[in-house]
Amino acid sequence: xxxxxxxxxVDTHTAGEPTRIILSGIxxxxxxxxxxxxxYFKEKYDYIRKxxxxxxxxxxxxxxxxxxxxxxxxADFGIFYMDDVQYLDMCGHASIGVGTALQxxxxxxxxxxxxxxxxxxxxxxxxxxxxxxxxxxxxxVRNVNSYVxxxxxxxxxxxxxxxxxxxxxxGNVFAILPADPFGVKIEPPYVNKIKEYSANIRKILKEKxxxxxxxxxxxxxxxxxxDLRVMHSSGSGLPDRxxxxxxxxxxxxxxxxxxxxxxxxxxxxxxxxxAPFIGTVRGVEQKNGRNEYITEITGSARITGFHKFVFDDxxxxxxxxxxx
Numbered sequence: 001x002x003x004x005x006x007x008x009x010v011d012t013h014t015a016g017e018p019t020r021i022i023l024s025g026i027x028x029x030x031x032x033x034x035x036x037x038x039x040y041f042k043e044k045y046d047y048i049r050k051x052x053x054x055x056x057x058x059x060x061x062x063x064x065x066x067x068x069x070x071x072x073x074x075a076d077f078g079i080f081y082m083d084d085v086q087y088l089d090m091c092g093h094a095s096i097g098v099g100t101a102l103q104x105x106x107x108x109x110x111x112x113x114x115x116x117x118x119x120x121x122x123x124x125x126x127x128x129x130x131x132x133x134x135x136x137x138x139x140x141v142r143n144v145n146s147y148v149x150x151x152x153x154x155x156x157x158x159x160x161x162x163x164x165x166x167x168x169x170x171g172n173v174f175a176i177l178p179a180d181p182f183g184v185k186i187e188p189p190y191v192n193k194i195k196e197y198s199a200n201i202r203k204i205l206k207e208k209x210x211x212x213x214x215x216x217x218x219x220x221x222x223x224x225x226x227d228l229r230v231m232h233s234s235g236s237g238l239p240d241r242x243x244x245x246x247x248x249x250x251x252x253x254x255x256x257x258x259x260x261x262x263x264x265x266x267x268x269x270x271x272x273x274x275a276p277f278i279g280t281v282r283g284v285e286q287k288n289g290r291n292e293y294i295t296e297i298t299g300s301a302r303i304t305g306f307h308k309f310v311f312d313d314x315x316x317x318x319x320x321x322x323x324x
Contacts, residue, residue, distance in 0.1 A: 003310040007052065009064075010105060012097035014301040015275035017242035019097035020052055022066040025309075033071050035089070035121035038080035041066070042087055047319055053084040054320030057309055060084055061238030065094040067102070075119035076112055077102065084322060085236040088213070090122035090171025092141055092245010092277070092297045099127040099139035100301040120144070122171045130298070138300045141245060145285065145292035146170040146253035155204050157182070157197060165205070170249030170295065172213040174232070175205055179219040186219050186231045186272055191239055199235025214240075216247045226270035242299070243269035248279035249295040256281045256293055275299070 007025030011018065027045060031037035041048075053062040063083040070078040079098055081091040095118065102108050108116055108129075115128050126142035150167040157163055166176040182197060184190040198215040205212055214232045221229040232247050233239035240247075248269045255261035267279045276299070283294035311318050 002312065002314075004313050005311040007048070007309045009052070009307045009309065010101045010303060011305045011307065012101050012301045012303050014093040014096045015242035015271050015277065015299050016273035017093045017240055017271075018062055018304075019094040019301070020058070020062060020064045020307075021098055021101050022052070022064055026066055026068065029068060031071070033121075034068065034078040034080055034119045037068060037071070037078065038087060038121050041080070042082075049082045049087075050320050050322070051311065051318070052309065053082070054322045056317065057320065058084065060323065061241070063091065063094055065091070065098050067098070070119040072117075072119045072124060074117055075124060076109065076116040077118045079118045079120055081120070083237060085234065086213075087121075088172055090120050090125070090144060090246050092143065092171065092248065093240070093242040093299065093301075095120075095125060095127065095141045095245065096139040096297070096299045097301040099129055099141065100136045101303055103129050103136050104303060120171075136301075138298055140296050140298040142282070143246065143249045143295050143297060144171050145287065146249040146295045147290055147292045148254050148257045149173065150210065151254075151258070153208070155201070155208075157200060157204065165201075166254050167205075167210055167212060168250035168254045170251075170253060171246035172250075173211065174214050174216045174247050174250040175201060175210070175212045176216045176218065176251060176254065177201070179217045184217070186217060186229045188272065191231075191272075194231060195233050195235060195239060198233035198239075202235050214244075214247065216244065216251065218251075221268075221270045222274060223268075223270055223276070226268045226276060229270045229272075231272050239272070241271060241273050242275065243271035243277040245277060245297045245299070248277045248297050252279040252281050252295055253293040256284075257291060
């Protein structure tokens with residue numbers, strides 16, 4: 001057997017959601033920013049995304065974070081994100097996974113042990129690892145600025161009328177809405193129904209001029225110390241297992257703007273596998289003619305494995321296959 005290519009990764013999960021962190025094997029990328037390099041990768045090397053996220057090496061719901069040299073002088077690493085169906089400008093759960101993994105495998109410069117910067121397609125993001133004894137117990141991500149796009153519009157979905165939807169940005173654009181009117185719970189038996197509704201909701205909102213990346217569903221939490229139980233779905237692939245990092249930034253930005261959250265007050269999102277993310281608004285800036293919010297997300301990630309993926313030109317399924 002002869003291998004034509006090899007890609008090395010370290011895999012993590014953050015609150016149940018996987019991140020496959022690509023350490024080597026990506027060809028040289030052209031561009032003056034990480035976003036431009038991501039777009040060049042998307043145009044020239046999208047087959048790598050498919051190979052690592054599609055079966056048999058991946059699965060629906062697998063997300064990759066590629067580690068590349070940064071372009072911004074203040075950044076320590078460049079990171080871009082992709083899953084089995086799309087590219088994302090920013091991903092909170094993956095950034096938490098990156099924060100933990102790069103520290104634990106010794107790639108973070110010693111002088112930046114407690115705080116370093118990654119350049120993402122959405123902008124610069126600060127990573128702070130929180131240690132317990134000699135390991136990373138949790139990671140705090142200071143996200144790109146978040147803001148509210150639209151306060152409470154009403155939509156009809158099939159025969160369900162007047163659903164209140166709030167639209168906010170936290171690195172990706174989210175439609176935030178309650179699960180209860182749809183008769184669904186944020187539990188595994190309802191995942192496929194939520195996925196179907198999410199695809200329909202994104203289509204309805206697009207017709208109204210709102211191009212959203214993900215739908216954020218919320219309901220009553222299980223844990224006494226959680227504020228809401230949430231799940232995010234694009235309507236394709238599998239919904240998020242984690243409470244969603246950029247979604248949590250979007251939510252706390254909306255809560256703060258509407259007087260429902262104070263500065264530095266923690267807000268706990270609980271995911272479908274019960275693990276929490278903590279979101280906090282740390283500051284407010286007047287930019288681009290609106291209020292923009294400096295938000296942080298804290299969660300825990302753990303390394304699950306190390307891989308050397310090899311690709312054999314005689315393998316008819318070398319590029320993988322995808323089932324919805």
